[in-house]
Every structure is written in structure tokens, then in C-alpha cells.
Amino acid sequence: MYDARLHILPLTFLCCVVTVGFSPMLILAFICGFIWDAQNTLGSQGGDPTIYTAPADQIRFGYSIILYFVMGIIMQGFQPLFQKGVWQLSAIVTGFATFFYLLSEYLLINIVRGEFYFPTRVFYQIWLSAAITMICSPLLFFILFKLARLFDHTIRYDGLKKRYFRFQKTEEETTA
Amino acid sequence: MKPLNLVTLLVFLAATAWTLTRSETSVRQIQKGYYSFISPFVASGSAMETKIRAFDEEVEHSETLSKKLKIAETELVKLSTEIEHLKKLEKENVQLRAALDFKERTPFSVKAAKVIRRKPSNWWETAHIDRGSNHGISPMLAVIAAEGLVGKVDRPEDETSTVILLTDEACQVSARVVGTHEFGILSGQRAQNGDNPMLRLRYLSRDSNVKIGQKVITTGKGELFEKGIALGTIVDITRGALYTEAQVKPAVNFADLETVFVLIK
Numbered sequence: 001m002y003d004a005r006l007h008i009l010p011l012t013f014l015c016c017v018v019t020v021g022f023s024p025m026l027i028l029a030f031i032c033g034f035i036w037d038a039q040n041t042l043g044s045q046g047g048d049p050t051i052y053t054a055p056a057d058q059i060r061f062g063y064s065i066i067l068y069f070v071m072g073i074i075m076q077g078f079q080p081l082f083q084k085g086v087w088q089l090s091a092i093v094t095g096f097a098t099f100f101y102l103l104s105e106y107l108l109i110n111i112v113r114g115e116f117y118f119p120t121r122v123f124y125q126i127w128l129s130a131a132i133t134m135i136c137s138p139l140l141f142f143i144l145f146k147l148a149r150l151f152d153h154t155i156r157y158d159g160l161k162k163r164y165f166r167f168q169k170t171e172e173e174t175t176a
Numbered sequence: 177m178k179p180l181n182l183v184t185l186l187v188f189l190a191a192t193a194w195t196l197t198r199s200e201t202s203v204r205q206i207q208k209g210y211y212s213f214i215s216p217f218v219a220s221g222s223a224m225e226t227k228i229r230a231f232d233e234e235v236e237h238s239e240t241l242s243k244k245l246k247i248a249e250t251e252l253v254k255l256s257t258e259i260e261h262l263k264k265l266e267k268e269n270v271q272l273r274a275a276l277d278f279k280e281r282t283p284f285s286v287k288a289a290k291v292i293r294r295k296p297s298n299w300w301e302t303a304h305i306d307r308g309s310n311h312g313i314s315p316m317l318a319v320i321a322a323e324g325l326v327g328k329v330d331r332p333e334d335e336t337s338t339v340i341l342l343t344d345e346a347c348q349v350s351a352r353v354v355g356t357h358e359f360g361i362l363s364g365q366r367a368q369n370g371d372n373p374m375l376r377l378r379y380l381s382r383d384s385n386v387k388i389g390q391k392v393i394t395t396g397k398g399e400l401f402e403k404g405i406a407l408g409t410i411v412d413i414t415r416g417a418l419y420t421e422a423q424v425k426p427a428v429n430f431a432d433l434e435t436v437f438v439l440i441k
Contacts, residue, residue: 005298023184030191037195038210040297041203042338042346043330046316051398052361056346061203062195069188102298109299109366113345122367129298 002121004128009036010071010101011133014094015140017072018082019148019155025072033065057112067104071097083155087141095134102126204331211333218293218304218336287311287438289319292336294433301344301364301373303327305436308335316400318439324406324427325349325394326436337438342407343373343430350398351377351407353422354391358384362392362407362424373430375408380420386410392424402439 013032017025038061045055074097075090082090103126110116148155177185198206293304307313309332319326319339327341340347343364351362360380368374380386390410396403412423 003295003298022178022181026184026188030188034195035210038207040300040302041207042300042302042340042344043204043315044200045346045348046328047348047398047400051350052348054361055348056363058346060196061198061206062192065192065195069192106299106367113366115366117366119367125298125367 002124002128004125004132006132006136007098007102007129010068010098011094011136011140013068014071014075014097014133015090015137015144018075018079018090019144022076025076026069029068029072030065033062033068036064036068037061059108059112063108064105067101070104071101074100087138091134091137091141094137095130098133099126099130102129207331208333211331211336215333215335221293285440287313287440289337289436289438291433291436299367300346301341301430302330303339303341303433305337305339305438306335307438308333308337310334312440313337313438317441318401318405319436320405320439321428321433321436323429324408325401326428326430326433328400329438339436341430342375342426342428343368349401349407350395351392352395353377353380353384353386353410354393356384356386356390358386359395359397360422373426374411375424375426377410377422377424378419380422382415382418382420384420386413386420386422388413392422 009032013028017028020028041061042058044058045052075093078090078093106118106122106126110118145155147153287307289305289307291303292306295301295303305319313329313332315329315332317329319328325342327339327344327347329337330340331338341364342349342362345364345366348361348363350359352359358380360377362375362377365374365376377392388410392407392410394401394403394405394407406427408424408426410422411425414421414423
């Protein structure tokens, strides 16, 4: 399947940032980007420079932080709808954000190393990965809501809000 | 913007700038810390994967297995004979070298390792092996399989190491076409991460006489790889204005990589 895969870290990040404020989003973007780069950054080519005259350049350590930040901004843009209970749209945006992330990463490699090369299989790989990630996002949202309920955190999703208001209303009625 | 958000944004920007300006040495230190933290999880994940694979293999049809066994037995007899023959040749070679007073090649030992994780990232062709600095592995060491060159060690941790595979664009090897005096630089290609990745042999001379089907081996130049390790076979040739470029099919089957050997200098 064109080497497509589920991107657990970006998925977790995207689903989490839509449920938190701007400051926690920044912190999450930094942590996730840092972890991603710590896991994947490669060292220099090495060897005799007179033989290896044109080593492949690497993207700077920390570039993922910026990409995660942009993805976080995209997700936060849809937060008002999410808070109104339209989580489906956020799930779709998760796919788009993943697509943007993978595409940007690939284009960055092209820019840094030169020789623009974009075969069809890369496009398939990117959009299939984005689709897989998008399909899995409702599960992540479900887990997040369960965790929020467990730790008494308010996501301000209408589903939870309604119950809260209903509880308040009942209390008011009882007092009256 | 709320004051708290503004402060967080400033701190975020400062932290990002700090991260982007790290030197390679500090990046390596960060990665070392990160991998020593996650290595127990990677090891347990790998153990689980091995169990699943073993179960999968058991499910394989018994008839196919018995056929394979018969073939393997025949191969074993054949190989034993070949080994005996090679031992004789080795002895003869040693005697001849001594007689001609040749300098001995740099001695190196081989450390067997198991591939525990394949391609954890999207665009980088890497693998993790279960041998690290505790086993004498250091950066830039050549990693080989029975068929030929696999890649080189990029980052050794205590118990595991990251190997950058030959199919990655960043793994360059000084190569020679067998039967000619043609030298070039062999490397992986961008986005060639399917089941049949092709390698790219660049900087061959414009009027080179390389042909499809010729073997490509390491030259030993460039301080990274030993001389004479098999790299692949030429499958296509493109003649350019300045250089000739060839597509090379790797000698190693990267889709089925399980055991590798690290050449320790």
C-alpha cells in the first residue's frame, strides 16, 4: 500500500490540540516535534570528503517543531466547531493536517537536497497515510473524552456541557 | 492575545530557536538520552513482533516447509563441500601472501546482529539492530549481509544501533563496476522505498563502457567501506552530457532483512 502507515504521534498531537488552549498546544508542538526529530535525525555522511564530494544534506534538527506548530494552528482554527460538538469536522481536518505535514516534510527534503522529484507513489503514500490517520482519529477523540471524564477535565464539548447544564437545571428546580 | 499565551509563544519561539541551532554533537547527545529512555520499550515491542512473526511462520503450510527442508538439506551438502574447497583456497592464499610479502589487510572482526525495527520514519531508510556500543559498535561501521552491503551504522546506543541503509539517499558508497575501471558514487534514491528499491550509480565517465548486468562492488576508497563488498547489478544506463548514470538493483533483499553483520575495525 505505497508504504502508507498510521502516524500515531501526529494523530495523538492533532486530536489533543483541538481539546486544549493555545498555550498547551505550543507546549505539545514543541514536545512532539522534539521527540520526532530526536528519533529520526540522521548524522552526517562521514568518510573522506575528497571522495564524497556531494553528501546529501540533512534537514536541521528541530524542523518538526515548526511543522507541528502549523498543524496545531490549523486544528485550533476548527476548535470553536469542535466545542459545539461537530467533532466529525475535526476528524476530517486531522487527515488534512497530516497530509500537509507529510507533504511539507517531503518538500523540505527536496528543497534542502535539490533535484525536485515528486513521483506519483509519494503522492499516494502521503494521502493514504493521511486517510489512515483520519480514520483512526474518532477512536482517539473517544479515548480523550473518556480520559477527560475520568480526570474531571472540561473539554467544553456540547455533549458534556449539556449534561452539566442539565445537572445545574435540576439543582435549580430542586431549590425552587 | 492573552498575556499568558503571549509569554508561552515567546518561550516557544526561544526554545525552537535554541533547538534549531544545536550542533551535531549536541543533537547526538539529545538522541542518546532519548534512545536510552525508550530502549526498554523498543526491546519489548521487538520481542512482541518476533513472537507474532514466529506464530505466522508456524501457520505456514507444512508441505511448503518440507519442500524447503529438502532443498535446504541439498544446499547444506553443497555448501559443506564448497566450504571445504574454500578452506583449501584460503590456506593457499595465506601461503601466497606470505610468499609475496604482501601487507595484510586491516584486520576486522564481524559482529552478528538482528534487525529489530525497520524504517521507523517516512522518508529515511533506516533500521535498528540489537547491538550497540556495549558490543563494540561505533558510528560509520559497515553493515553487511550474506549477499552484500546493507549500509552503515549511523547512531549506536548502549544496546541497539540505528543503521542507515544503502537504499537511503544519504548513504553514499564509492563503487566500481566489475570488469571495468569505472568508478562512481552509489546511493539510494529519494522515494524509492517500495519492495524493489533501485540504487543510483553516479559520476561514471561519459564514455564509459559499462553494460547492463555488470556487477558493482565497493572500491575501499573514502574510509567508510572495505574493498570488494557486493553492492548490486546494473539494470539500466543513462548517458548524460557530463557523466553516465546507472540504475543498480541492490544485491541485498532489503524487504527481507533479518540478520546482518557489522564489520568492526
